Amino acid sequence: MKPIVEVKNLAVEYTRGDQKVRAVAGVDLSVGAGEILGLVGESGCGKSTLGKAIVGILQGAEGEVTFDGQPVTKIGRGQRDAHFRNLQMIFQDPYGSLNPRRKIGDQIADGPRIGGVSKGEAIEKAASLLERVGLPRNAVERYPHQFSGGQRQRIAIARALAISPKVIIADEPISALDTSSQAAVANLLVNLVEEFQMGLIFISHDLSIVRRISDRVAVMYLGKIVETGKTEEIWNFPAHPYTKALMSAIPHADGKALVLMSRCRSHSMMGEKSLVSCKMQVVRLKP
Amino acid sequence: MTLLSVRNLTVTLMTGSGPADAVRNLSFDIERGQILGIAGESGSGKTMTALSVMGLLPYKGKASGSINFDGQELVGFKPRDFRRIRGKDVAMIFQDPMTSLHPMLTIETQLTEHLRHHRKVSKSEARARALELLDTVKIPDPKTALKAHPSQFSGGMRQRIAIAMALACQPKLLIADEPTTALDVTVQAGILKLLDELRKSQNLSVIVITHDLGVLSALTDRIMIMYAGAEVESGLTSQVLTRPRHPYTRGLIDALPDSGADGKRLIAIDGMPPELGKFPSGCAFHPRCSFAQSECKTGVPNKVDIDGSRRIFCSVDPFDTSDSSAGVSR
Amino acid sequence: MASRFGNSNSIWRQPLAVVGIVIISFWVFAAIFAPLISPYDPLAQDSDKFLTPGALHWMGTDELNRDIFSRVIYGARISLPYSILLVVLSALLGSIIGGISGYFGGRIDAIIMRLTDMFFAFPAIVLAMAVAAALGPEIRNAVIAITIVSWPVYARLVRGLILNAKQNDYVTASSLLGSSSLRTLVVDLRPNLAGPVFVLASLEVGNALLLLSGLSFLGLGAQPPAAEWGSMVSMGAVNFDRWWVGLFPGLAILSAVLAFNFIGDALRDALDPRTAKALRD
Numbered sequence: 001m002k003p004i005v006e007v008k009n010l011a012v013e014y015t016r017g018d019q020k021v022r023a024v025a026g027v028d029l030s031v032g033a034g035e036i037l038g039l040v041g042e043s044g045c046g047k048s049t050l051g052k053a054i055v056g057i058l059q060g061a062e063g064e065v066t067f068d069g070q071p072v073t074k075i076g077r078g079q080r081d082a083h084f085r086n087l088q089m090i091f092q093d094p095y096g097s098l099n100p101r102r103k104i105g106d107q108i109a110d111g112p113r114i115g116g117v118s119k120g121e122a123i124e125k126a127a128s129l130l131e132r133v134g135l136p137r138n139a140v141e142r143y144p145h146q147f148s149g150g151q152r153q154r155i156a157i158a159r160a161l162a163i164s165p166k167v168i169i170a171d172e173p174i175s176a177l178d179t180s181s182q183a184a185v186a187n188l189l190v191n192l193v194e195e196f197q198m199g200l201i202f203i204s205h206d207l208s209i210v211r212r213i214s215d216r217v218a219v220m221y222l223g224k225i226v227e228t229g230k231t232e233e234i235w236n237f238p239a240h241p242y243t244k245a246l247m248s249a250i251p252h253a254d255g256k257a258l259v260l261m262s263r264c265r266s267h268s269m270m271g272e273k274s275l276v277s278c279k280m281q282v283v284r285l286k287p
Numbered sequence: 288m289t290l291l292s293v294r295n296l297t298v299t300l301m302t303g304s305g306p307a308d309a310v311r312n313l314s315f316d317i318e319r320g321q322i323l324g325i326a327g328e329s330g331s332g333k334t335m336t337a338l339s340v341m342g343l344l345p346y347k348g349k350a351s352g353s354i355n356f357d358g359q360e361l362v363g364f365k366p367r368d369f370r371r372i373r374g375k376d377v378a379m380i381f382q383d384p385m386t387s388l389h390p391m392l393t394i395e396t397q398l399t400e401h402l403r404h405h406r407k408v409s410k411s412e413a414r415a416r417a418l419e420l421l422d423t424v425k426i427p428d429p430k431t432a433l434k435a436h437p438s439q440f441s442g443g444m445r446q447r448i449a450i451a452m453a454l455a456c457q458p459k460l461l462i463a464d465e466p467t468t469a470l471d472v473t474v475q476a477g478i479l480k481l482l483d484e485l486r487k488s489q490n491l492s493v494i495v496i497t498h499d500l501g502v503l504s505a506l507t508d509r510i511m512i513m514y515a516g517a518e519v520e521s522g523l524t525s526q527v528l529t530r531p532r533h534p535y536t537r538g539l540i541d542a543l544p545d546s547g548a549d550g551k552r553l554i555a556i557d558g559m560p561p562e563l564g565k566f567p568s569g570c571a572f573h574p575r576c577s578f579a580q581s582e583c584k585t586g587v588p589n590k591v592d593i594d595g596s597r598r599i600f601c602s603v604d605p606f607d608t609s610d611s612s613a614g615v616s617r
Numbered sequence: 618m619a620s621r622f623g624n625s626n627s628i629w630r631q632p633l634a635v636v637g638i639v640i641i642s643f644w645v646f647a648a649i650f651a652p653l654i655s656p657y658d659p660l661a662q663d664s665d666k667f668l669t670p671g672a673l674h675w676m677g678t679d680e681l682n683r684d685i686f687s688r689v690i691y692g693a694r695i696s697l698p699y700s701i702l703l704v705v706l707s708a709l710l711g712s713i714i715g716g717i718s719g720y721f722g723g724r725i726d727a728i729i730m731r732l733t734d735m736f737f738a739f740p741a742i743v744l745a746m747a748v749a750a751a752l753g754p755e756i757r758n759a760v761i762a763i764t765i766v767s768w769p770v771y772a773r774l775v776r777g778l779i780l781n782a783k784q785n786d787y788v789t790a791s792s793l794l795g796s797s798s799l800r801t802l803v804v805d806l807r808p809n810l811a812g813p814v815f816v817l818a819s820l821e822v823g824n825a826l827l828l829l830s831g832l833s834f835l836g837l838g839a840q841p842p843a844a845e846w847g848s849m850v851s852m853g854a855v856n857f858d859r860w861w862v863g864l865f866p867g868l869a870i871l872s873a874v875l876a877f878n879f880i881g882d883a884l885r886d887a888l889d890p891r892t893a894k895a896l897r898d
Binding site for chain 2: 042
């Protein structure tokens with residue numbers, strides 16, 4: 001499969017005080033049409049920064065990101081090149097990603113209108129997209145505060161869909177949602193990927209959901225991708241100690257064993273890059 | 288021995304459109320040294336239940352029914368009475384430990400202030416106790432930690448410090464509201480283990496409020512599932528999570544990514560949890576329930592007792608296996 | 618509009634706001650129907666000078682034999698529209714400058730903010746006096762002078778609000794959809810600014826009225842023989858032994874300024890707490 005988004009040796013550096021911290025330290029990855037790539041790691045591992053760098057909203061990112069063959073330009077003051085508008089992002093917090101003071105229809109219609117579609121047509125499209133993501137058509141006339149978190153995330157998805165993107169980068173799209181909405185929004189994303197043959201980079205700290213919906217997984221630790229491959233292969237034969245530890249630390253609804261990693265985390269805030277070997281300790285909380 | 292006994296608790300809040308019941312007719316018990324989990328989605332009333340035990344209901348919020356804590360009736364308690372037991376007998380930790388830690392004060396100041404307020408001990412005694420507490424919650428190098436500010440710690444360490452503060456006066460009951468939701472899985476495991484050890488070493492009773500069934504499975508002895516302010520199912524954790532009897536509990540478990548059929552699609556519960564003040568009549572879950580009958584729309588759900596230790600509130604009880612009509616495999 | 622300004626603390630539930638609205642309604646009524654209300658022509662000099670208040674002249678007469686009551690009523694025709702014009706002008710100017718400052722940031726922002734610091738360092742009336750004196754004593758020049766000294770508060774507010782709003786994911790989302798900076802500013806951020814700026818403006822009407830009266834008092838605003846409250850007070854100051862000459866126009870200024878502030882305060886409280894906090898900061 002020919003990749004749509006290709007990332008080569010991407011690096012992002014922050015200056016914290018007088019020391020430099022590499023949030024992303026040389027990452028290669030790619031995603032193709034109709035493919036879901038799960039990007040997992042713990043908070044502070046650089047996965048969100050990586051997502052932002054790929055779409056071009058981080059000015060300080062270095063390295064090469066190509067979208068459909070062309071190097072992605074960084075977002076500037078002017079209009080974004082029409083080619084790169086097909087690279088979209090969905091954010092974790094559905095409260096912050098929608099403007100509270102604008103009608104939902106107007107917000108979804110923004111993309112097509114900037115692309116030159118008339119207002120009436122764009123609103124019409126917004127209404128049908130709302131229907132597609134499982135909301136009533138008349139939601140175009142309403143404001144974000146009239147909807148729950150899960151519904152807002154659907155609205156944010158509809159806004160990205162309005163310009164028929166080829167790749168969506170979803171940064172923790174379901175982790176702020178209620179249990180019953182999580183499954184529904186995840187299903188929606190899976191359906192849309194198949195229907196429109198989009199590529200999806202699904203960034204999450206939750207291995208169980210990534211395992212379920214992704215075709216491939218990339219495990220990120222301290223700014224680097226420590227392991228990548230087909231989901232089932234990684235799940236069945238994790239090669240990297242960090243992947244193993246991450247997988248076994250999830251408490252399952254039916255399982256009782258928990259794995260503690262006492263020595264695994266070297267502090268990413270301190271700017272360390274190397275991964276010390278994980279000392280695992282299996283704990284049984286209950287008999 | 289029962290530490291907390293809640294009977295027919297109803298919590299009424301003032302909303303923009305008048306009073307609304309956030310918790311409805313709730314009853315449960317906690318034994319000493321027991322960990323009870325309360326699960327539910329946002330708006331299910333799980334946090335309001337905890338706040339009514341703490342006497343921290345929002346402005347114009349009112350609790351009725353009975354909350355018997357260690358022989359005292361808390362319903363009708365004055366704010367002054369609550370101040371006397373809060374922090375001393377009942378303590379609480381939150382999802383974001385920064386809400387209970389002061390960002391500008393050292394850990395020592397925060398831990399000792401607390402002790403000196405409730406226990407009237409000398410400064411050096413308080414400091415010794417603070418060191419001991421940090422050691423209990425497994426903060427490496429407690430002496431250095433005392434001098435540090437909250438921002439110098441990672442999220443997991445902060446939560447440990449918040450727990451240390453909560454434990455300062457040796458409370459009998461600790462309420463943990465989403466204690467690990469903001470933490471990474473690897474850190475989460477450590478906090479869960481700590482809570483489990485505390486319950487054993489200090490005979491502490493713990494209420495854990497979370498929507499994460501995995502956390503409940505690993506930590507709790509009993510769980511209660513809430514929906515729209517009311518209990519839908521409760522019982523021993525191992526039984527409820529492996530053989531759910533209420534359609535809502537079953538829906539929650541089926542919606543988890545690691546259960547259900549193969550393939551990428553998850554099994555979602557249709558619809559959305561109702562908002563406060565708009566709870567449906569009858570069984571509040573009936574609009575989303577695929578087993579709903581006409582009686583669910585109007586009548587109060589039947590209480591079904593199972594094996595003495597377990598109960599569900601459902602008039603249909605579709606997963607009743609006693610007559611072996613439905614094969615429940617999970 | 619109900620959703621924009623929040624409806625939980627309707628301003629009608631706040632007694633002071635109602636008082637303010639009643640007073641302002643009175644002055645608006647007076648301004649509109651001045652010819653019908655006032656018993657005399659405000660410019661006519663056909664009585665005696667310095668008559669004490671009485672049945673014929675409710676507020677007495679001034680040194681040019683004019684009826685003070687009629688002049689106070691006519692004064693509303695100058696003070697109210699001009700003070701509203703003033704806040705509209707300064708709010709517009711300030712929002713544009715603050716918008717540029719907040720959105721573009723960097724050096725432009727630094728320069729504009731130091732400029733506002735300079736304005737804040739001077740008492741507004743002193744600065745307005747200097748500008749008005751340089752331009753020449755005329756009410757139009759007074760308006761320009763007051764606008765020049767009052768925009769910085771709006772610029773500060775708008776800049777702060779934009780800096781806050783810029784961090785929102787919806788601004789990022791909007792730029793990913795192809796929105797240019799200018800479009801984002803106009804389409805995405807403007808609705809967030811309208812409410813707070815409106816509230817600040819309503820709080821500033823009283824200030825504008827005071828500044829205008831102050832300039833007129835100093836002879837730099839409305840020119841004789843126009844009936845303007847500030848210049849009438851100044852005439853009272855010269856004749857301070859005739860208490861009624863300055864007292865009644867002074868009370869008119871006091872009542873209008875207080876009333877505008879009551880309304881502004883109530884509007885601020887009626888807004889959601891977050892925006893209200895942004896205003897106080």
